[in-house]
Amino acid sequence: MKKLKIGLYSAGLRAYWAQFEGLRDRIAGYNRFIEKRLFQYGEVYDFGIVDNADVSEDASDYFRSNCVDVIFLHSATYFTSDMVVPVHRAVKVPCVVLNLQPSPRIDYDRTDTGEWLANCGACPVPETSNAFERAGIPFRCVNGLLGLDETPCGAMSDEKTSGRKEALRAWRQIEEWCLAAYVKKNLENANFGYLGGNYSGMLDLYSDFTMLTAQAGIRVQILEMCDLNDCLEKVTESEVKEKLDEIGRMFEIEGENSADRRVRKPDAKELEWSAKVAAAQYRLVRSKKLDGLSYYYHSTDGNPYEALQSGFIVGHSLLTASGVPCAGEADMKTCLAMKICDLLGAGGSFSEIVVTDYDEGTILIGHDGPFHIKIADGKPLLRGMGVYHGKKGSGVSVEAKVRSGPVTLFGVSQTRDGKLKWIVSEAEATKAPIMKIGNTQTHVRFDCAPDEYMDKWFAEAPTHHCAMAVGHVASVIEKLGELMDIKTVRI
Numbered sequence: 017m018k019k020l021k022i023g024l025y026s027a028g029l030r031a032y033w034a035q036f037e038g039l040r041d042r043i044a045g046y047n048r049f050i051e052k053r054l055f056q057y058g059e060v061y062d063f064g065i066v067d068n069a070d071v072s073e074d075a076s077d078y079f080r081s082n083c084v085d086v087i088f089l090h091s092a093t094y095f096t097s098d099m100v101v102p103v104h105r106a107v108k109v110p111c112v113v114l115n116l117q118p119s120p121r122i123d124y125d126r127t128d129t130g131e132w133l134a135n136c137g138a139c140p141v142p143e144t145s146n147a148f149e150r151a152g153i154p155f156r157c158v159n160g161l162l163g164l165d166e167t168p169c170g171a172m173s174d175e176k177t178s179g180r181k182e183a184l185r186a187w188r189q190i191e192e193w194c195l196a197a198y199v200k201k202n203l204e205n206a207n208f209g210y211l212g213g214n215y216s217g218m219l220d221l222y223s224d225f226t227m228l229t230a231q232a233g234i235r236v237q238i239l240e241m242c243d244l245n246d247c248l249e250k251v252t253e254s255e256v257k258e259k260l261d262e263i264g265r266m267f268e269i270e271g272e273n274s275a276d277r278r279v280r281k282p283d284a285k286e287l288e289w290s291a292k293v294a295a296a297q298y299r300l301v302r303s304k305k306l307d308g309l310s311y312y313y314h315s316t317d318g319n320p321y322e323a324l325q326s327g328f329i330v331g332h333s334l335l336t337a338s339g340v341p342c343a344g345e346a347d348m349k350t351c352l353a354m355k356i357c358d359l360l361g362a363g364g365s366f367s368e369i370v371v372t373d374y375d376e377g378t379i380l381i382g383h384d385g386p387f388h389i390k391i392a393d394g395k396p397l398l399r400g401m402g403v404y405h406g407k408k409g410s411g412v413s414v415e416a417k418v419r420s421g422p423v424t425l426f427g428v429s430q431t432r433d434g435k436l437k438w439i440v441s442e443a444e445a446t447k448a449p450i451m452k453i454g455n456t457q458t459h460v461r462f463d464c465a466p467d468e469y470m471d472k473w474f475a476e477a478p479t480h481h482c483a484m485a486v487g488h489v490a491s492v493i494e495k496l497g498e499l500m501d502i503k504t505v506r507i
Contacts, residue, residue: 017202017359018201018202019058019059020057020058020059020085020086020194020197020198020201021058021059021061021082021083021084021085021086022054022057022058022059022060022061022084022085022086022087022088022194022197023061023063023079023082023084023086023087023088023107023109024047024050024051024054024060024061024062024063024087024088024090025047025062025063025064025065025066025075025087025088025089025090025103026043026044026046026047026050026064026065026066026090026092027065027066027067027089027090027091027092027095027099027100027140028040028043028065028066028067028092028093028094028095029067029093029094029095029096030067030068032093032094032130032133033067035130036129036130036133037130038130038170039093039130039133039134040065040067042134042168042170042171043065043092043093043134044064044065045168046090046092046116046118046162047062047064047065047090047092048062049162049164050088050090050114050116050162053163053187053190054088054190054194057191057194057195057198058085058194058198061078061079061082061084063075063078063079065092066095066099066100066103067095067099068099069096069098069099069102071099072099072100072102072103073102073106075103076102076103076106076107079103079107079109080106080107084107084109085109085110085197085198085200085201086109086110086111086112086193086194086197087103087104087107087109087110087111087112088112088113088114088190089103089104089111089112089113089114089144090114090116090137091113091114091115091137091138091140091141091144092137093133093134093136093137093139093140094133094136094139094140095140096140096143097140097143097144097146097147097148098147100144100147101147101148101151101153104148104151104153104155105151105153110154110156110193110197110499111148111153111154111155111156112155112156112157112158112190112193113141113144113145113155113156113157113158114137114157114158114186114190115137115138115141115157115158115159115160116137116158116159116160116161116162116163116183116186117135117137117138117160117161117162118134118135118161118162118164118171118173118175118177119135119161119171119173119174119175119177120161120174120177120180120182121173122135122172122173123172123173126172127172127173128172131171131172131173134171135173138159141157145157156193156495156498158186158189158190158193159186160182160183160185160186160187160189161177161180161182161183161186162175162177162183163177163178163180163183163184163186163187164176164177164178165178192491192492192495193495195360195492195495196492196495196496196498196499197499198359199356199359199360199492199496200233200496200499200500202359203232203233203234203352203355203356203359203500204233205233205234205235206233206234206235206307206308206355207234207235207237207304207305207306207307207308208228208234208235208236208237208306208307208308208309208310208348208351208352208355209236209237209239209300209301209304209306209308209309209310209311210225210236210237210238210239210309210310210311210346210348211239211240211241211243211244211309211310211311211312211313211346212239212240212241212311212312212313212314212325212346213312213313213314213346214312214345214346214347215312215314215345215346216314218345218480220429220478220479220480221345221346221347221348221349221479221481223348223349223430224430224434225348227430227434227436228348228349228352228436231435231436231500231501231502232352232436232500232502233500234307234308234352236348237304237306239300239304241313241321241324241325243300243304244296244297244300244324245296245320245321245324247296247297247299247300247303248292248293248296248324250296250299251292251295251296251299255292255295255298256288256291256292256295257291258295259291259292259294259295259298259331259334260287260288260291262294262334263287263290263291263294263330263334263398266334266337266389266395266396267330267389267395267396267397267398267414268395268396268397268398269281269282269287269397269398280399280400281399281400282398282399282400282412283400286400286411286412287398287412289323289326289327289411290327290329290330290331290411290412291330292327293324293327293328293330293331294327294330294331294334295331296331297328297331297332297335298331298334298335301335301340306340307340307355308340308341308342308343308351308352308354308355309332309335309340309341309342309343309351310342310343310344310345310346310347310348310350310351311328311332311342311343311344311346312344312345312346313325326411327411327412328344328385328386328411329384329385329386329411329412329413329414330398330412330414332344332385332386333385333386333387333388333389333396333414334389335386336354336358336364336365336366336386336387336388336389337388337389337390339358341354341355341357341358341364341366341388341483342366342386343366343386343481344366344383344384344385344386345481347366347479347481349428349429349430349436349479349481350366350427350428350479350481350482350483352428353426353427353428353438353482353483354366354388354483356426356483356493356496357424357426357483357485357489358388360485360489360492362391362424362485362486362487362489363388363390363391363418363484363485363486364388364426364483364484364485365386365387365388365391365418365456365483365484365485366383366385366386366387366388366456366481366483367381367382367383367425367456367458367481367482367483367484368381368382368383368480368481368482369381369470369480370382370383370455370457372466372467372470373448373459374466376446376448376459376461377461377465377466378446378448378459378460378461378466379459379460379462379466379469379470380450380457380458380459380460381425381457381458381460381482381484382417382450382455382456382457382458383455383456383481384413384454384455384456385413385414385455385456386414387414387416387456389416391418391419391484391485391486392416392417392418392419393416393417393418393419393420393445393447393458394419396414396415396416396456397414397415397416397454398412398413398414398415399412399413399414399415399453399454400412400413400454413454413455414454414456415450415452415453415454415455415456416456417445417450417456417457417458417459418445418458418484418486419445419486420444420445420446420447421444421445421486421487422442422443422444422445422486422487422488423442423443423444423445423458423460423484423485423486423487423488424440424441424442424443424484424485424486424487424488424489424490424493425440425441425442425443425460425482425483425484425485426438426439426440426482426483426484426485426490426493427439427440427478427479427481427482427483428479429476429477429478429479430479431477431503435502435503436502436503437476437477437502437503437504437505438493438497438502438503438504438505439473439476439478439482439504439505439507440490440493440494440504440505440506440507441462441469441473441490441506441507442488442490443460443461443462443463444460444461445458445459445460445461445486446459446460446461447459458484460484469507472507473507476505476507490506494506
């Protein structure tokens with residue numbers, strides 16, 4: 017993954033430095049603190065202090081030469097907006113204004129003008145926001161406390177605020193903006209494979225690849241089954257053994273307690289075939305340098321590719337867990353959602369609504385595969401499927417559920433005017449029992465009744481698939497949508 021390059025500078029008014037001794041040093045110290053905190057999110061390019069319009073060009077050149085992906089403008093004290101507008105007109109990357117006050121409460125009896133100016137970062141933000149709006153410069157603002165670990169020399173108030181909720185909230189937002197910028201950067205020119213074609217008749221899944229490139233920045237590479245078959249013919253015995261060992265580590269082999277007579281324990285031959293196909297899938301991903309893959313193949317009876325696609329689910333689950341999300345039924349939009357979740361470190365498993373449990377007050381969410389193994393509740397089970405429901409052939413499938421706790425559902429849809437639309441909601445996964453039929457399923461409880469939730473979700477015209485991620489990451493996805501100019505609806 018490409019590392020995020022973060023630009024930073026603090027803004028102040030040069031006329032203050034001679035008038036108020038130590039003020040510039042105080043601001044420089046705050047700047048260094050912010051720089052140190054930002055290092056955990058990427059490479060930081062700190063210009064220092066912009067205190068006059070003449071310095072703007074130097075700052076612009078610095079950020080351009082280092083190819084930063086996002087710029088944090090620290091509003092350290094009052095400054096005139098003509099100092100900062102030229103920077104962001106020249107460097108067209110996302111801008112986040114930081115209004116981080118050092119102390120929660122000034123000492124009113126002791127505070128002089130210089131001390132007040134060290135705490136008045138909010139003062140120039142309205143002026144800057146107005147100037148940015150009129151100049152057509154998109155911006156965001158984070159407000160709160162700076163979060164210092166100790167009070168600096170010369171300060172007249174307590175500035176040790178690292179544990180204050182206002183500091184924790186501010187830095188959580190800063191982290192989310194960094195994560196959003198990181199995901200945006202790694203989507204640019206990410207290579208998504210499209211293998212086979214969509215499941216026929218699923219109109220919601222059909223995508224305009226040019227639209228995906230223009231709006232999400234990804235590239236779509238159209239692949240054929242013969243590309244995968246060519247990889248299959250090159251698979252060695254040692255590669256098959258390696259995949260069999262990996263399957264043994266990652267899965268439990270099951271089938272005896274299935275509720276469906278057509279679902280049974282996979283035999284050695286089926287497992288070996290799944291391992292061989294998985295090795296071929298890995299070869300394909302490496303040879304084509306894929307960052308994601310959507311796939312589906314409908315063959316005629318007796319076509320050798322029918323046997324090839326019967327081994328898809330296990331290998332695609334392994335790839336999904338390794339950072340190359342694989343979406344069935346050739347759903348490229350959901351593959352994009354899965355990739356975003358994976359870049360956030362939250363998994364992103366291929367899902368749809370399975371059934372509602374009104375007694376539990378939950379909706380079961382899942383699919384017949386693939387599954388993101390890294391977010392499983394225990395080891396996923398492998399079952400032999402006598403039939404893939406609604407599809408050609410049979411083979412080995414994954415039965416699993418996402419671990420209990422907070423989850424996020426993320427759907428990527430498309431509007432009538434060809435625009436991408438993101439739909440996201442947060443919920444809780446529970447430990448309730450699931451069907452023993454070789455499919456992934458997770459009980460998900462929302463903050464409203466199932467019918468009320470479905471009323472809201474369906475009203476946004478989603479596709480019937482979505483990505484399920486662990487943790488509550490809707491806020492980051494909303495920020496990413498803002499950076500990418502994609503409408504995001506949170507339910």
